[in-house]
Amino acid sequence: MAVTIKDVARRANVAPSTVSRVISNSSRISEKTKERVREAMKELGYHPNLNARSLANKSTKTIGVIMPNSAKVAFQNPFFPEVIRGITTKAYQEGYGLYLSTGQTEDEILEEVKQMVYGGRVDGILLLYSRVNDKVMPFLLEHGFPFVLIGRPYNIDESKVTFVNNDNYKAAKTVTDYLVLLGHKRIGFIGGNLDYVVTVDHMKGYEQALQNANIELREDYIVHHAEVKEGGQDAVIELMSIDQRPTALVVADDIMTFGVIRMLEDMEVHVPDDMSIVSFNNVMISELSSPPMTTVDIHIYDLGLQATHCLINKINDPDIEEKKVIIPHRLIKRQTCKKME
């Protein structure tokens, strides 16, 4: 059996409660006793039992990280690793641990969240996605459980939830504007899963830009695909089989862009000479495409960092007001866009 607080107490000739207070560095214990107790702890190799502590404490010092239909598909996109990097960094600084969701379906995930909340496994929750019809957020809201959303609440009063997001609408608009500025009139849009709020924001921005430029919106220029990998390729086929092919593409995700570029190459459509492309995220390998892609950097790492920051604040002070943090984005011009002659 492991060495407990009682063993330490006995060894140091004090009461268990004193040991506990030494651990929490209570000012009510004299320096002398503290030293004696610490000595005993060292000698016995004492380490606190975290479960017991959590039980008594009602605090676990761990935060739950919820991914969309789990890591299963999510992790195919470098977005998640990167956001988790940000989370990890902050969490570590603040002495928090991370508990990862593992469920695959929406229902499984909801069940897990309930476990985390009711079971007292975590002190707060980080939602790494915003889905259109999400059941997790309402649950959390209803129970007044601390959480922060990465993304934007949908169908829910923004003032009721703390969230960290990019201005995806504006990013998409800017990007489309940019393409228009380069002289493109036939601009296609390859979007992600329409269940995700980010996708609808992208589309709105795209549409607005076209409208501002008096370019007619063509249904057949808009294609959505859930899977980042295959999606990119399928989408290209669809778009390329239209009579009047687009000359430029707004692509939802850098990874998709890899697929898009490959597929276009196969069709002997050259980027950027025959086709301009802009996409989103600027994940690590984005600059390694051939040609290197123009994309908008959304500072994924910061999303994670800030979100964690907010969450920890909320955990420490549950009555803190809800907050909305917008992480700036930045267009990174590389070599997939070209001016129309």
Add this chain to the structure above:
Amino acid sequence: MAVTIKDVARRANVAPSTVSRVISNSSRISEKTKERVREAMKELGYHPNLNARSLANKSTKTIGVIMPNSAKVAFQNPFFPEVIRGITTKAYQEGYGLYLSTGQTEDEILEEVKQMVYGGRVDGILLLYSRVNDKVMPFLLEHGFPFVLIGRPYNIDESKVTFVNNDNYKAAKTVTDYLVLLGHKRIGFIGGNLDYVVTVDHMKGYEQALQNANIELREDYIVHHAEVKEGGQDAVIELMSIDQRPTALVVADDIMTFGVIRMLEDMEVHVPDDMSIVSFNNVMISELSSPPMTTVDIHIYDLGLQATHCLINKINDPDIEEKKVIIPHRLIKRQTCKKME
């Protein structure tokens, strides 16, 4: 305060112990009482407190996942997301949760592991790397704590630890043989961080293949870099500034290959016409390079799955004998290799 086992007991007119036994579906309770208790649980919306359970139980139903110098840099490589996918899948099936390490340095990580072990936070540990001079494994070994290594133990008796690995030596040898078969004599090697066992295995395989083919080993053809991204590019510069440039490259990692290809393109060295490349891992986007890369698929997902499987077995039966699982690899021929004229 949340509803506890006692509330349920009162409601169902039984003792708390009975409720507990109903939860664990003990055969000693009659169906009738079980029904009544379950009814009460539903009505009150009972959910067990996991900390209390863990405390009484000495089991947490969660497994600790340790990454090399943390997610921080690790996650830059799709290897980790993918292996975690495998882990998640199995863990979920078996009702286990995942607790992620967040430390950045070796010492921080060791400290975290100690916390997990002494603190009773996890039932077992998954080591996602094998480093040459690792302190975590000896610690775990010494404490007889259940763990499984993904990779291969180094400087430690293999029979003492359960591990899941590829035959990286053989993979590297095969790949080099393949290049030799294609007529290449000047074959370079771009390796990863020499602290990792996988890197030394790769190199051994490479060297052996050359030796078998009676090709002289050239020091200057061997380059190592820790960072997958920048590393690839730096390495190319080094290798290309040699008088007698290599005509083929064995690259430690697919992501590196992206960088390598880009850099070569910039130098107007065309792949595969002027340079053949083979690398390792076959992560999701590997097939999206231009040209699509030839690589060896190491079944990362399975590594995670199997490792988790083994770990759970070990948790359930600590006296189970240590096991060594080799996941097969497979050369995926795409378009970065060409026969020498």
Add this chain to the structure above:
DNA sequence: AATTATTGCGCAAACGCTTGCACCATTAAG
């Protein structure tokens, strides 16, 4: 010198659950 504050520590209850053991009805066996 008597009273009040202050400091330093211990007692014991609580956190919510599990589990060995004892106990009381039944029912089966002798």
Add this chain to the structure above:
DNA sequence: CTTAATGGTGCAAGCGTTTGCGCAATAATT
């Protein structure tokens, strides 16, 4: 009809911490 199994529950002691409260002993105040 007694005794022995058996089946179904309850009691109470843990699991290792935290923390409100109380009690000495000492220091500060009249």
